[in-house]
Amino acid sequence: MRLLIPNLLALSCALAVQAQVHTEMIEYKHGDAVLEGYLAYDQSIKGPRPAVLIVHQDTPLFLAESCAYANLIGGCPGKANCRFESMEMVSSHGESVTALDYHCRTIVLNQTSFCLSDRLPELAKAGALSLRADFVYRPYEPAEVRDRWRLVRAGRNVPGGHSANFDRGIL
């Protein structure tokens, strides 16, 4: 083990020297709103870069470091005693969202999933080789995962599936 650690350090140093990570802020619009995105890529890699494209996910709208339940009862009783699991809420824009507990943190999800499975041929033609269907955040029953996975594999969108910013060229 003593020999392995210096070797790993040497490898990580060698990789750090080779990587030429370019970063820049990208400005884009949503309606009239001007927004900023952050782009980072390794300039030492030429041509197509390896990537995994997510074709199904309950992408969090945001993560909060506080327990949503605490706002209802005047404080969270702590991780050991907190009984918050999930709740439906309406955003200030009138959209329904789901707040899920994650160890007294809160994950807020859209009501429907991001899904690009009806575009698999288009994505393959564009060069997408590695795809991922993600069922991490929402507490699906096993049969729901099976049914959704079958739809994704068949190139059909899950019920209510949306493409988020994909049609505007943003992933």
Ligand SMILES: [Zn+2]
């Ligand atoms: Zn809590």
